[in-house]
Amino acid sequence: MEKKVITLSVNGVEYELYINPKTLLVEAIRDHIGLTGTKRGCETVSCGACTVMIDDMAVKSCSVLAIQADGRKITTSEGLEKNGELAPIQKAFLDEGSYQCGFCTSGMLMSSEALLRENPTPTEEQIREGIEGNICRCTGYNSIVRAVAAVAKGKYAEVKS
């Protein structure tokens, strides 16, 4: 198959890639761009470890082709912090210990962040539904739910001067 040139905007940086059209978005991000925060844990679109945001929506990046994301705004876990300042959801994960081995964490953060952008005040049930597609083998999820709830309650809101 003939290779194609596409432009992916990842974490605010534009990358021009010359790739096989069959390349998955997760492969483009990890193998071509070299951002390895996004992980893979299955071949069946079941584990959520590869979750990224396309625009403001959580997407399993193993379920879409890189060319489908051409020109869209992609955010990975590396793109959450700004100038060394962690995003509220990252701070909340630290405070609640919402990760252990950390392999699901990038995907979990992106599902959580997308949920909060769509619904800034989710109920506990909505939080659980929002991260249902992400498997975490370590934590038992409750600490993740606590972290998302803490952000929703405004614990990490910026103080406006």
Place this chain on the structure above:
Amino acid sequence: MNKYTVINPHEPFRVLNTHVHNIDGIAKVTGRATYTFDVKLPGMLYGKILRSPHPHAKIVNIDFSKAMEIPGVIGVVTGKDTLGVKQGIWRRYNDLCDEQVLPIEKVRYIGEPVAAVAAVTEEIAEKALDYIEVEYEELPATFEPLDAIKKDAPEIHEGFERNINVTRHIEWGEVEEAFEEADYIREDWFKCGGQHHMCMETRAAVASYTPEGKLTVWTSTQSAYYHQALLAGVLGLKEGNVRVLAPYVGGGFGGKFELDAAQFCASVLSMKLYKPVKIIFTREEDFIASKRRTPMFYYTRTGVKKDGTFCAREAKVFTNGGAYTGMGATALYLTGFFHSFPYRWKGYRYDGYRVYTNTLPSTSMRGFGAPQAMWCSEQQIEWIAADLGLDPIEMRRKNSHHEGYIVPGQATIASCGIDQCYDEIRKWIDGKGKLPANRAIGLSACGFMSGGIFNWFDSPYSFSSAVVTVNNDGTVELHVGAQDIGQGSNTTMAIICAEALGVKVEDVKVHSGDTDHCPADLGAWGSRQTLMTGNATKMAAESAKKQLLEFAYAGAGLNIVYDLDIKDGWVHAIARPERGEPFVDLVKRATRGKDGQRIVGRGYYTPHRKGMISPAYSYMLQGVEVEVDEETGKIKLIDSMTAHDCGQPINHLGLIGQLEGAFSMAAGYGYLEYMPFEDGKMMNPNLVDYKMIKATEMPPANIAEIDTYEPEGPYGAKEAGEGLTNPTAAAIGNAIFHRFGIQMKECPVRPEMIVNALKEKAEADKGKK
């Protein structure tokens, strides 16, 4: 949502049990943490493994000439490229070292490696597998231990009569006499399923062999030292010429300290090709060929007096060992010991038989034989209480271990908080009042070890060692061989070091996961690191502190009865804490005083004279509220509470994480994580069909931490990472029993089993009328 209470807190500590962030946290929440999965070296090749489609077959011939013709394929290896060493983790016993990771003569399970390819891309390596021709001669196979143990069953390993791999006998007291004292004897057969570790990071290794004769392996491991030693053994290298690096590890749960095919095949390919080779298991490979929790058939017979006093118990266990020994031999031992827990038996006898079958090998998994033991024991105890009309909590309480109890010939219990656990769970149950008709509560008690005493691996080194180095600017380097696999051992060791030395956690840099630079340590298994590496770390930090304080005393001019101490980076007289100097000033003087040598403290720990099993035991009682649908048999967990004694908590956030996480895995074992096999083939090797707890199914995991002090542990600490995997399956079973009066004897409990049991019960009730 979750309640976390500390009973009777008395905390003289500055760092211990405070809200300390995981020291690897920022790397993990920003995507900076790199795992073996992410390692990429210049000139690296990608490896893929060809696996046996047969459960039992002779390898007649392997022809890989066509594969070598594919552009991009650089090399292929088979068993003939290896030294043919039969390896195992029980290195003290030759006959238990039974596995050639690339077998030369025959395969013994579906998924066993037969060849490995290295190519310039993963895709080409994958394609090349189709061009390797393997001629097999199929052999009759056997899949269940109760079949494999029969006289006419196929022989899986030469010389192992009836396929019996290992036996284990544990006995104390006069068992027959003790049974005679019983007024009531109950016997039951149980079946305990397997369970997959399902680490988010599958088995992974990058091996690089260079012309100096040195091998470096990045791998996802629970014990860098074990893999250094195991690789050296199978590859004919000196241990010192093998460097194992464990970067961030994506979970272990008991499945990542035996030699695996990613590590072995990547190393063999790299030694043949002199290029770095990376092998990552697919999820399917991980399921079918990376081992599992040991499935067991359990017979248990228990005698009690009318008033509920326990007299005697005997158990016979047949485990499905699968094709090789691995760590499964230890699970056979530990299940037999923990089946007695947490109770006092006048007479106790256990006979375990680990049976080879043509299925994927079974091994250790979080709980290490105890979840199976408790599934049977804690349900049978509940049924006995019901049979005799006794209160199940009080019956358990009157027979439980207590501080100072000696398990005859096995263990001394130096700390035990189980009695308070009964009170806490009673309070929780009482607080609930009357439950809806479709819900019931089940209980289960248990205990667990804080590291094993046994050394079947035959390590010549201390079980744990630590080195603390103090830099001139007051920062501290801590080198340990403990492996952080997500459980937070790096943070726990940083906390212990900071507490003992009197500095801040952020001033301690932890170095682990590198055999070239860290002392040997048996690694992260058997809940050993907090106690063992914790003791070594505390000793090393205290040694450094003592050396520093010598310089402080020398200048202080204090009366000899007064002591100096260091807390929060402040060196001071204990009697006059306001008088003192900053830690860093003392460090500078001491460094100069040592002619520029940095202060170095060393610590080590090996258990001595602590019985047969472990230096210390955790205790817990768990209650689970369960809803069961009568029509469909569907189980839903509503709430849970665990009263838990882990001695002195060290890493507050880490402890909560361990307990909640263990609960989710334990619940999965109880009702979701089913591994069906047909003719040796796993039927659901993917994450669509292998069900685990998801966020929507996880109930609150409330914890009441019971305050005890364990004299053998650092600051009084004992295990917390594993024990809580033990009670939950039985607690769910007991809830089902209280909901419907049916007795579930096989786990995981699937909905159809409940529906069938209810049908049988209805028919039996009809018969009675």
